[in-house]
Amino acid sequence: xALVFPSEEWVAAYETAIQEHxxxxxxxxxxxxxxxxxxxxxxxxxGIDEDFYIYLDLHRGECLSCRTCTPEEGxxxxxxxxxxxxxxxxVINEELEPVKGMMQGKLRLRGDLPTIVRNIEAAKxxxxxxxxxxxxxxxxx
Amino acid sequence: xRYPADLDFEYRCPxxxxxxxxxxxxxxSEVSNLGCKRAVLVTDRPLAENTxxxxxxxKVLAKYLAGVFLxxxxxxxxxxxxxxxxxxxxIDADCVVSVGGGxxxxxxxxLALLLKTGGTLADNLGINLQTEPVTPHVAIPTTAGxxxxxxxxxxxxxxxxxxxxxxxxxxxxxxxxxxxxLMTVSLPPHLTAGTGMDALTHAVEAVHSIYRNxxxxxxxxxxxRIIRDNLVTAVEQPKxxxxxxxxxxxxxxxxxxxxxxxxxxxxxxxxxxxALCGVHHxxxxxxxxxxxxxxxxxxQPELYVPVAExxxxxxxxxxxxxxxxxxxxxCYDLAARSGMPTRLSEAGVEEAHLERIAxxxxxxxxxxxxxxxxxxxxxxxxxxxxxx
Numbered sequence: 253x254a255l256v257f258p259s260e261e262w263v264a265a266y267e268t269a270i271q272e273h274x275x276x277x278x279x280x281x282x283x284x285x286x287x288x289x290x291x292x293x294x295x296x297x298x299g300i301d302e303d304f305y306i307y308l309d310l311h312r313g314e315c316l317s318c319r320t321c322t323p324e325e326g327x328x329x330x331x332x333x334x335x336x337x338x339x340x341x342x343v344i345n346e347e348l349e350p351v352k353g354m355m356q357g358k359l360r361l362r363g364d365l366p367t368i369v370r371n372i373e374a375a376k377x378x379x380x381x382x383x384x385x386x387x388x389x390x391x392x393x
Numbered sequence: 394x395r396y397p398a399d400l401d402f403e404y405r406c407p408x409x410x411x412x413x414x415x416x417x418x419x420x421x422s423e424v425s426n427l428g429c430k431r432a433v434l435v436t437d438r439p440l441a442e443n444t445x446x447x448x449x450x451x452k453v454l455a456k457y458l459a460g461v462f463l464x465x466x467x468x469x470x471x472x473x474x475x476x477x478x479x480x481x482x483x484i485d486a487d488c489v490v491s492v493g494g495g496x497x498x499x500x501x502x503x504l505a506l507l508l509k510t511g512g513t514l515a516d517n518l519g520i521n522l523q524t525e526p527v528t529p530h531v532a533i534p535t536t537a538g539x540x541x542x543x544x545x546x547x548x549x550x551x552x553x554x555x556x557x558x559x560x561x562x563x564x565x566x567x568x569x570x571x572x573x574x575l576m577t578v579s580l581p582p583h584l585t586a587g588t589g590m591d592a593l594t595h596a597v598e599a600v601h602s603i604y605r606n607x608x609x610x611x612x613x614x615x616x617x618r619i620i621r622d623n624l625v626t627a628v629e630q631p632k633x634x635x636x637x638x639x640x641x642x643x644x645x646x647x648x649x650x651x652x653x654x655x656x657x658x659x660x661x662x663x664x665x666x667x668a669l670c671g672v673h674h675x676x677x678x679x680x681x682x683x684x685x686x687x688x689x690x691x692x693q694p695e696l697y698v699p700v701a702e703x704x705x706x707x708x709x710x711x712x713x714x715x716x717x718x719x720x721x722x723x724c725y726d727l728a729a730r731s732g733m734p735t736r737l738s739e740a741g742v743e744e745a746h747l748e749r750i751a752x753x754x755x756x757x758x759x760x761x762x763x764x765x766x767x768x769x770x771x772x773x774x775x776x777x778x779x780x781x
Contacts, residue, residue, distance in 0.1 A: 351761055354520045355655065356403065356604075357563050361520040365559055370756040 254388035257344065258292045258304040258337075260320055262385060266306075267318035269384035279377025281313040285367050289326040291334040298391040300337060310374070331363035341389050344382045350375050394610075394699070402606040404653050408532075408543045409569045410645060414634060416573040417450055417533060420490060423569045424457050427529040429488035431459035433481040435501040436492040438463045444579040446535055450492050460484040462504075468667060468674070469496045470550040471514045471558075474503035481508055488529040491567075492576075494588065495539030495674065498532050499547035502565045505530045514549065514560075523564040532567040535576045537627070537640035538588025538675050540595055540648015542570035550668060557664040559758050566652075572645060574637035582628045584673075585640075586731035589624040591675030592616060592644040593724065594682050598657050599650035601689055601696045602762045609654035610699070612646040617703035619643035621727070628731045657763035658754070659685035662773060665753035670742045679728045680737055683721040684776040690717035692765045697721075737781045747777045 255262040270276045292304040307321035307329070326332065333350070335343075339358050342348035351372055353359040361368065368375065411419055424432050432454055434447070441447040441463055451458055462477045477500055481489070486508065491501035503514050508528040510517055532542035541547070547560040580588070596613040599605060620643045626636040662685070663677035672680075690697055690713075697717035701707045704727075706719040725735060734740045742750075751773040754760060760767055767773060 355561070355758065355761070357521040359520075360522050362522055363519060365518075365520060365758045366556060366756040369758050369761060372761070 254386045256390050256393055257340075257387050258300065258306070258390065262387065263306055263318060263320055265385045266382065267315060269381045270315040270318060270378070273381060273384055275377040275380045276310070276315060276374070277313040280310055280371070280374035283310050283371050283374045284312060285330060285371075287329040288331040288333065289321065289329045290340070291326065291332065292340050293334065293336050295337050298337065300390065308378075331361070331368070333359055333361050335359040337391065343379060344387060346379060346383070350379065396607060400606065402604065402653070404606065404608045405545070405563065405566070406543065406649050406652070407566050410543065410572065411569065412572045412638065412642065414574055414638070416571050417576060418453050420450055420453050420531060420533065420571060421455065421457050423531050423571070424454065424488055424490065427488055427531070427568055429529055430457055431485055431487045432457050432490045433459055433484060433486035433488075433504070434461045434490045434492060435465060435477060435504060436461065436463060436497050437465040440493055440535060446576050446579065447492055450490065450533060454490065459486050465493060465497045465500045467496055468550045468557075468671075469500040469503070470552050472552065474500055474507065474514045474549060477504045478507035488531070490531045490533065492533045492535060494534065494536035495541045495548075498534065498539065498541035498567070499549060501530055501532065502541075502547040502567070503549055503560060504528075506560070506562070506565065518558060520561050521563060523562050525564070527564050530567040531569045531571065533571045533573070533576055534641065534644070536580055536584060536588040537577055537637070537644040538591035540592060540644045540651065542567055542572070543645055543648045544652035546652065548664065555668050556753060557668045557757070570645065572638070572641040574634045574641060577637050577641060578632055578634070580631070582631065582732060585628045585631065586624070586728070586733045587673050587675035587679065588644070589620060589627065589640055589675070589731065590679035590682070590728055590733065592640070592647045593620045593624070593727065594659055594663075594678035595647035595651040595656060596620070597682060597686065597700055597724070598659055599647065599654040600700055601693070601764050602651075602654040602657055603764055604654045604762060606654060609650040613650035613654070614699055614703045616643040616647035616650065617700060619646070621704055624727060625730050655762040656759050657685070658688065658760055658765075658767055658773070661754040661757035661760035661763070662750065662776065664757050664759070665750045666737070666742060669746055669750055669753065672740050672742060676733060676740055679733055680735065680740060680780055681776065683725045684780045686717060686721040686724065688772070688776050689763065689765045690714065690721070696764060737777065742781070744781060747774060747781065751777060
């Protein structure tokens with residue numbers, strides 16, 4: 253059954269996808285820079301009533317934890333990437349490469365860009381892992 | 394000329410541009426038009442002490458001038474931006490007027506950001522973080538090179554990490570750019586040459602960037618034509634206002650082009666050379682531009698056909714590869730004719746630095762915009778060795 257993005261269930265399935273497939277083990281093997289938080293901006297018209305926070309604790313190719321978190325916890329992490337739902341939908345559909353999205357102003361990054369650039373393969377692997385989750389987008393359900 | 398069917402781009406150029414001899418006299422009305430009354434003038438001490446330009450602008454600003462920050466240094470740093478912000482807050486500034494080259498304008502962008510957000514620059518590192526306009530900024534370039542007066546990018550040195558950090562935000566475009574040749578006539582020949590080659594590099598890199606588009610190409614190629622015809626004159630005849638105005642316009646066009654199309658591997662390497670060896674940014678770009686073209690042309694020589702045409706070095710029946718080679722050589726020749734060093738070894742770069750420069754370039758954000766994917770630091774090392 254397809255899981256709705258964004259939702260707790262989708263995030264749990266994403267954690268499993270990262271842990272069970274080799275994409276991130278290889279692509280993220282050099283990532284040692286702490287937690288990355290992804291934020292889907294609130295959009296009440298399509299059912300996202302509040303900003304949706306996804307907490308990714310990744311280290312040397314392993315996913316230690318992928319879960320939702322509070323704004324208070326999320327905003328203090330070293331890398332915070334924020335975007336509208338439509339942008340994240342483009343990322344998951346592999347229509348928008350995330351670093352390119354940052355450079356074009358479609359996604360907002362709080363954190364050190366050179367670290368992200370050095371680890372672009374980790375970012376690409378994370379995007380590939382979304383393809384293992386049977387996803388139904390909230391604006392389409 | 395044909396663009397792909399999936400061409401997809403956004404183009405931004407929100408800065409009001411005022412051009413002309415004595416255009417600087419409009420600075421007060423521009424500050425007033427922005428609803429401001431207390432400008433902080435951001436500049437550097439040598440410019441204030443060795444030329445008249447800072448006094449000229451101060452005189453026009455008159456009662457709209459709240460104070461002058463003189464401590465901008467070449468390759469501005471986080472510390473300098475933070476210091477400027479402390480000063481501007483202490484005088485209750487409500488707008489920023491930058492007078493100088495890229496360092497002054499980039500410092501002013503960081504300052505405009507901090508006056509809005511509070512905190513230090515390190516607290517505000519990121520890409521496109523702002524959700525509303527920052528403090529108004531009027532930019533008056535005294536060099537014709539960086540194009541920073543029409544870009545949303547600031548390059549600020551992170552001294553602790555010996556790396557140049559990229560501030561990129563749609564709200565960092567200055568509100569107004571005033572391009573006045575009188576502001577550039579006192580620029581010494583080597584800086585006229587270095588900044589002019591910087592503008593040429595912006596234009597060429599905008600043309601080969603993966604974000605190139607018809608609007609950025611139009612501006613970039615016209616910038617190349619203008620530089621081709623005016624750089625050497627501006628170097629050899631500093632008081633030639635026609636050449637000076639032309640170079641300001643070219644730098645502006647190239648700035649607008651790369652603000653939208655971005656820059657690539659040449660800048661990635663130049664940023665690293667500057668951060669590690671202290672080489673002037675325009676010179677570093679100039680030294681690496683021919684090798685950057687040759688590197689990319691191995692895979693996509695067709696990108697350089699319009700560049701070669703704009704540089705006036707094509708011949709009928711020439712292949713794309715030949716045109717790319719001619720374009721690279723023409724850039725090299727223009728630097729040489731402008732009296733600039735043409736080898737890294739002549740510019741104070743030591744061979745022992747090359748490996749570190751290559752490693753640093755691999756983590757510079759601009760390398761991602763390059764048309765040929767740079768997979769390994771060894772590829773950058775190859776370019777560096779050839780340019781050494």
